[in-house]
Amino acid sequence: MGATLYYLLTGRPPFDAPDLQQLFNRVNTDPAPSPRALRPEVPRGLAAIVIQCLAKSPGDRPASYAALADALRPYAPHEEAPARPGLRLVAGILDGVVIALIGSLWKMSQIDITYNAGQTAATGAKWWTFIVMLAYYIVLEGFGRASLGKLALGLRVRGGGANWWPRIVVRTLVFYVPNAIVALGLWLIGPLSASAPSPDTKFYWNVRDMAELAAAVVVGVLTLALFLTARRRNGWAGLHDLISGTRVVSIAAARGRQTAAVANAAAIAQTAGSALGERTYGPFLTAVDPGDRVHARSIVAFDPVLRRRVWIRTATEGTPAISSERRDLSRVGRLHWLTGRRSPGDNWDAFEAPDGAPFESVCDRPVDWATLKQRLLDLSTELSACAADGTAPILAIDRLWLRGDGRLVLLDFPPPASRADADGTGEPAVLTPSALLSAVVSRCASPLRGAQGGRAPMPLSAHRLVDRLTSATPPPLSEAAKMLADAASTPNRVARRRRAIPIAMAAAPMAFIVTVALLLVPSLTRFLSSPNTEVLPWLDMLNKPAPPGSRLADPEIRRALETYVAGRFASTLHDEGYWSSRMMQGNQQMGQWRRLAADIAARHPSIDAAEVARATTIVAPEIEQQRRNSEKRSGGFAGGVVIIVTTLLLITVSLAVIASAMSSLLVPGGLVTRWLGLAAVTSEGREVGRARSIARTLVAWLPAIVWLGYMAASPKIQGWVPVPSAPVPSTAAMLGILAIGAVWTIVRPFRGPHDLLTRTWVVPR
Numbered sequence: 062m063g064a065t066l067y068y069l070l071t072g073r074p075p076f077d078a079p080d081l082q083q084l085f086n087r088v089n090t091d092p093a094p095s096p097r098a099l100r101p102e103v104p105r106g107l108a109a110i111v112i113q114c115l116a117k118s119p120g121d122r123p124a125s126y127a128a129l130a131d132a133l134r135p136y137a138p139h140e141e142a143p144a145r146p147g148l149r150l151v152a153g154i155l156d157g158v159v160i161a162l163i164g165s166l167w168k169m170s171q172i173d174i175t176y177n178a179g180q181t182a183a184t185g186a187k188w189w190t191f192i193v194m195l196a197y198y199i200v201l202e203g204f205g206r207a208s209l210g211k212l213a214l215g216l217r218v219r220g221g222g223a224n225w226w227p228r229i230v231v232r233t234l235v236f237y238v239p240n241a242i243v244a245l246g247l248w249l250i251g252p253l254s255a256s257a258p259s260p261d262t263k264f265y266w267n268v269r270d271m272a273e274l275a276a277a278v279v280v281g282v283l284t285l286a287l288f289l290t291a292r293r294r295n296g297w298a299g300l301h302d303l304i305s306g307t308r309v310v311s312i313a314a315a316r317g318r319q320t321a322a323v324a325n326a327a328a329i330a331q332t333a334g335s336a337l338g339e340r341t342y343g344p345f346l347t348a349v350d351p352g353d354r355v356h357a358r359s360i361v362a363f364d365p366v367l368r369r370r371v372w373i374r375t376a377t378e379g380t381p382a383i384s385s386e387r388r389d390l391s392r393v394g395r396l397h398w399l400t401g402r403r404s405p406g407d408n409w410d411a412f413e414a415p416d417g418a419p420f421e422s423v424c425d426r427p428v429d430w431a432t433l434k435q436r437l438l439d440l441s442t443e444l445s446a447c448a449a450d451g452t453a454p455i456l457a458i459d460r461l462w463l464r465g466d467g468r469l470v471l472l473d474f475p476p477p478a479s480r481a482d483a484d485g486t487g488e489p490a491v492l493t494p495s496a497l498l499s500a501v502v503s504r505c506a507s508p509l510r511g512a513q514g515g516r517a518p519m520p521l522s523a524h525r526l527v528d529r530l531t532s533a534t535p536p537p538l539s540e541a542a543k544m545l546a547d548a549a550s551t552p553n554r555v556a557r558r559r560r561a562i563p564i565a566m567a568a569a570p571m572a573f574i575v576t577v578a579l580l581l582v583p584s585l586t587r588f589l590s591s592p593n594t595e596v597l598p599w600l601d602m603l604n605k606p607a608p609p610g611s612r613l614a615d616p617e618i619r620r621a622l623e624t625y626v627a628g629r630f631a632s633t634l635h636d637e638g639y640w641s642s643r644m645m646q647g648n649q650q651m652g653q654w655r656r657l658a659a660d661i662a663a664r665h666p667s668i669d670a671a672e673v674a675r676a677t678t679i680v681a682p683e684i685e686q687q688r689r690n691s692e693k694r695s696g697g698f699a700g701g702v703v704i705i706v707t708t709l710l711l712i713t714v715s716l717a718v719i720a721s722a723m724s725s726l727l728v729p730g731g732l733v734t735r736w737l738g739l740a741a742v743t744s745e746g747r748e749v750g751r752a753r754s755i756a757r758t759l760v761a762w763l764p765a766i767v768w769l770g771y772m773a774a775s776p777k778i779q780g781w782v783p784v785p786s787a788p789v790p791s792t793a794a795m796l797g798i799l800a801i802g803a804v805w806t807i808v809r810p811f812r813g814p815h816d817l818l819t820r821t822w823v824v825p826r
Contacts, residue, residue: 062129063093063114063122070107071099075115089117102225107136141310142550143296144216146288147736149309151562155210158569160194191240198233211309213558214737220307232305239283342373342409343400359477361414370414371399374474378408387452387473394443394471395452412473419476420461420469424504430519431553432467433505438549439469440501441542444494447471448538456492458500494538495530502530518746520825522548552825555739560810560823563733564803567721570713571796574706596630598687600654603661612682621679627665628673634662704778707788711772714795718762718769725758726751730823740826741816749821761802761815768795 067075075093078084093115096108110132116122123129144152201208203226206217220228288299296308340347347362360373380403388398401410440461447453454460454473462470492500518524526548529536536544603623607613613622627634677684724732729749730741741749741757749757759766768791775785785791806813811823 062126063111066111066114067093067096070096070103070111073099092117104136107133141217141219141312143293144309144311145738146291146297148214148216148311148738149297151733151736152208152210152214152216154566155213155562156197156208158566159209160197163193163197191237194240195233195237198236199229202233203229213562215312215556215558216309217312218307219310220305228305228307232301232307235301235304236284236287236299239280239287242283243280342407342411343402345371345373345411347373359474361477362411372396372412372414372477374410374412376403376408376410378405380408383410384452386450390450390452392443392446393468394439394446396470396472415462415470416465417463419459420463420501421459423463424501428505429553430523433502434523434545434549434553435467436463436469436505437498437501437545440471440498441494441538441545443469443471444497444538445542448494456494456497458492458497458504461501495535495541498538498541499530499535502527518742518744518822518824520548520551520553521740521742521746521748522551522826524742524746551738555810555823555825557807557810559737559739560813561803561807562737563731564806566733567717568799568803570717571710574709574713575796596626596633596658597654599626599630600657602683604653604657618679621676622683623661624665624668624672624676625680625684627661628668628670628676631662631665631668634658703788704782704784707772707785707792708782710792711769711783714765715769718765721758721762722755725754729754731758734823735826738826739823741821742824744820744822746824753819753821757815757819757821760818761813764795764798764802768792 064075067073076084076087076091078087093112096103096111097105110123110129114122114129123132198208202211202218205212206219211217218229218232287301288297290300290303291297295303296310298308302308342360342362344366345362345364347360358375360375362371362373363369364371382403383398383401391397396412396415399411399413402408444453444456454471456471459475460472462472462476464470519527522544526541526544529544530541535541599622602613603619603626607619612618721731728735729751730739731754734741741754743749743753771791772783772785775783778784802814806815812821813823816822
């Protein structure tokens, strides 16, 4: 098997030599070269399986053909289907979030609240971001065939032929043509914004904001234009897919079939023992003699040469021989014809005797949708094939056989020892292909219709298929096959990562706000407590006119205070980088402080320690007052940070609740849920309506809605900023309850707590 797989993958045998002796030695001693050495596009895992089959020691090879089949199943080509537009859109959003997060983290690492990086660094950051976007896709899709967004949704990039890396580079460059066009446009209008009078004028900011807004709109429109070529028939390929010769496919998890009982060696030996010395049919032995019965019968016989069981189908004299088309059939959905005879007194045909059991004897056992889907695919494939080549037998439910490996077989006659064969009452009523499919579905699908026993219902497409096939007027075979293909391409169950994506998208802004606050608070605290910042209250005191009767009205004390500032904060007064930093720009008062600092530095170029000590003694009351004010500012700063964070969370949560509610009203179950190929359904397996959809969303956001109500009822500053009495505990409780619900939903992806309360389930669409 390993040598055959090797040859099929590479076109060469694993070992070769000019003569038999050398070939024998190589097979016994040399390790087989990897198939990737001859064909690099062979997946590493598949190559490893082939090499394992070729291991010298039997113990190192797969333990059985079943184990080998399980190992090979993930590489089955039918497990790939073109990725639907909704999945690609969500993957693009996730990739955009990742790239934006990388850019944000880089910018945060470059934040220097003391010094200004300047316009050159800002321009460099834009180019750096563009390069990161290109490298992100080229590296990840080049090596791993998927970006992080595609990987999360089970998508992969595929491309036929060689030159994989050039294809990926072309694909990425074409995709970012809109960004390049907009970047060039912004670079060309750069002089326009640079010609503004000053960075703090309204004209400057309006031009800049309008340019960035227009750029975002143009990039979005041009990016969407890349997908004007997307059609179902071309695998939803965008322009960048077509130009690069690549496609994005969805990888479905491969699944083994449910196996039936398999005939073992003891059963074969028993058949051989009972058959010896009885009637023969050509080379086959059987213990049954049909005598002069009029009607044909099916008999279990034994092949003593190949040590296997066979089925003998006896026929009445004058029955025509089986057609050449039927004799030559070699499909898994039909029995293989072995041999036959037509002569006076001896009319029969021999077929393989499959392991397994009659379908009628096992069809009432509960099965999941994945098993039923495989059986329906087997049956519809064989029905379509035999209709095309003219080998269709009489169709009846008692002429179906379930092999031991789970494959459904269409029989030409009732199996041996079956009730239909024993009755001998003639041929059964002929069913149409659609009627046979309907009969199979009716026998197997009833346990799957609901969600009994805590089990999720069938996928929505499967439920529609079952309803259609079991209706009073089932569809013709061609339509049923198309519906079955669509249902079969749907995943069998809800993947946890797909349920996690909408939760992550809703939680990302809140997590970002909390994370930024935790990262920036220590930095701002250090900034406010640094010597550079401590000089600002003193400059503010010196900059203001002294109130009548105050100590600063005394020129002597004022000079002492200026001397104290010049001596203690000399480095800050002379630090041009500090006064040019972003934190010190854009405020008129900051400009006055900067000019005052320059004047003090000019009047006191050098001060000795004795002068500073003398000035410190004189202004001791002012120093004590500034110390108390600093303690108050620290407490006010902490409270201000809490107010800012809760206000930002209030805005973010409000937008998330509104967006979720609007999405649920627009599309039952939610827009992102539909894009992900999921659906919210009732206990009967039907998609929810808009009323239950919005109720489900409001229940999911109930902790946030209660928190928003609490914030709305709190006292306000500036007319709208809430100042609740317990902002931190209430916010932590809200976020904690939402987090518990999110974890529950991910752990049980087909039914979160909001589904439990609204009696809904989430299933593949």
